[in-house]
Amino acid sequence: MRATFATVLVLAAAPLAAQDGAFVVRLGDDTLLVEQYRLSGNTLAGDQVFRAARVTTIRHFTATLDRRGGVVRYELAGRPAATPDARPQTLRVSFDADTAVIELVIGDSSRSQRLVIPGGAIPFVNQSYALLELVTRQARRMGRAPYVAQLLPLASLAPVAATVTGGAGDSLAVAIGADPPLRVRVDAAGNILAVSGRGRSGPFTAERVAALDITAVARHFADRPLTEKQP
Numbered sequence: 001m002r003a004t005f006a007t008v009l010v011l012a013a014a015p016l017a018a019q020d021g022a023f024v025v026r027l028g029d030d031t032l033l034v035e036q037y038r039l040s041g042n043t044l045a046g047d048q049v050f051r052a053a054r055v056t057t058i059r060h061f062t063a064t065l066d067r068r069g070g071v072v073r074y075e076l077a078g079r080p081a082a083t084p085d086a087r088p089q090t091l092r093v094s095f096d097a098d099t100a101v102i103e104l105v106i107g108d109s110s111r112s113q114r115l116v117i118p119g120g121a122i123p124f125v126n127q128s129y130a131l132l133e134l135v136t137r138q139a140r141r142m143g144r145a146p147y148v149a150q151l152l153p154l155a156s157l158a159p160v161a162a163t164v165t166g167g168a169g170d171s172l173a174v175a176i177g178a179d180p181p182l183r184v185r186v187d188a189a190g191n192i193l194a195v196s197g198r199g200r201s202g203p204f205t206a207e208r209v210a211a212l213d214i215t216a217v218a219r220h221f222a223d224r225p226l227t228e229k230q231p
Helices: 129-142 214-221
Strands: 020-027 030-040 043-051 056-065 071-080 089-095 099-106 109-116 122-124 147-153 160-166 171-176 182-186 192-199 202-208
Touching (some): 020 129, 056 129, 056 214
Antiparallel strands (some): 043 056, 056 071, 147 160, 192 202
8 A cells, every 4th residue: 555645744743953944845735845954064955855747856955055154065966766776967056256156967977057146146946945944044144124145046047036025923025036925934043934835837835844754755756746837
């Protein structure tokens, strides 16, 4: 008998430390992505299971942060969940004062691109709330509205601004480029608790959970790609 998705969510008895997090992202009633991460010192690392129209992908990512919380290096490696022993496709991004260097490695080949971009930019992967949380945490620390951060979406490599404005209570609005604003609920430190938004295929939500068994999630969705377009 196939396990239900609920059985692969592991809810911890005690609250997570602030440097840990896990999210379940849903497009309507369908699970689109799950993500678990840990922030330790200047390193953010985590894993994702992402369901696209044709294939479910398991990804591992690491980001090295500077003392201000900006990203100086980011790496994302992905492979089909159905073939976890396959060689990964790896994307690496490094930032200096005004330049980003992007390298894509597929098998034995690689290609790179250099972009002029303001320092302190944060790489952006759609629906990765571990990365977006770097923005909301910084916005809370700065304590001013609006707070504007520079993002580099890795799908387009076209820099955009993320503008954070305060809402009522624990709510923030985060507008990324020209997209409709995300409604984000955060704690006092800026850790993301829940997100709601609307994409090309309809409304989506993200919910923080205590923990995830990423290996079990990957097995559960390995042969079950998403039947709808991603947001």
